[in-house]
Amino acid sequence: MSELGLCSRREADEWIAKGWVRVDGKVVSELGTKVHPSQRVTVERQAAAEQSKRVTILINKPVGFVSGQAEDGYKPAVALIKPENRWEEDRSTERFHPTQLRSLVPAGRLDIDSVGLLVLTQDGRVAKKLIGENTDVDKEYLVRVQYLKGGKLPEADLRKLNHGLWMDGKPLLPAKVVWQNDDQLSFTLREGKKRQIRRMCEMVGLKVIGLKRVRIGKVRLGNLPEGKWRYLLPDEHF
Structure with missing residues (x-):
């Protein structure tokens, strides 16, 4: 099935x-x-x-919240899903009800010190699409960095970020990594190993100053304010 x-x-x-x-x-x-x-x-x-009653919620996760279960005194992102935090510009006609919090689980991780788009869903089909073994949904991040070796990151190391690095004993899948401006890179990945971007950056001498997920598949963070949430619209598909 x-x-x-x-x-x-x-x-x-x-x-x-x-x-x-x-x-x-x-x-x-x-x-x-x-x-x-x-x-x-x-x-x-x-x-x-x-x-059909199962909801999928998009949240702009702030720093200091964990994606899943509460840990080390930090609150889970689901704690932000309450009526007063719903984005005023949410176009969904869905009405909030506490039962929507049952079995509402994160479809993917976002580190405690990272911000941006996090998907919480009751729909197993959505979870499978985003985090299943054969997922083909890419994710885009804006990453502010500092090069620790002086000067500018060599082109050869930028190429390594795109393809050529190994992690946990396995080669990483090809990524798309390009400069947005002098201190910010755009990363587009099709996999999500734990703290992957931060570890990739460390391998080439970059320190991550800030990390924000701005897109999952065809769904963008857009203007959703930090700490606010909205429903996935019926015409939105990852």
């Missing part, structure tokens, strides 16, 4: 437990049931109706 793009694995488990899944017209109640490629998998309308 997950491979067919119907839902996430967790949602599939829930639907099966509720008796909403049929194989060749027969209700399947046992998790892990084998399905032959020639068999037809269908789900009840209740599943689609429940899925």
Whole structure:
């Protein structure tokens, strides 16, 4: 079901437990049931109706908030999702309700000392699209840097940032790294190892002064103010 793009694995488990899944017209109640490629998998309308109620929220995360669970005394970004922090210019007609905070999880990380676009979602399809093993959604960051070796970063090292660095014993995927101005680089990545950009910069003698995620796929941070949130619109797709 997950491979067919119907839902996430967790949602599939829930639907099966509720008796909403049929194989060749027969209700399947046992998790892990084998399905032959020639068999037809269908789900009840209740599943689609429940899925349509699940929200995806975009937040401009400030420094000092962690993406996921609270840790070391720092608050999670989800703590900012309350009516008074909703962006006044949010064009969504969705009405906030506390039930939207249930199972609202970050679809990707953003370091505690980084700011910018963070996606929180109840929709397993969105999470899989953004952080699944085969994701093809790129992410763009604006990174203010200081070169610690004097002068300007050599072109050869800029080329290494684009392709040629290794991390955790593996080569990094090609990236797109270009200068925006004298002290700011734009990074576009298709992977997200822990503190990847900061570690890449350290490898070539750059110190990161500030890091901001401005785009995930086709969805941009835009004018969303720091600390504010809005709903993903029906016509927006990563």
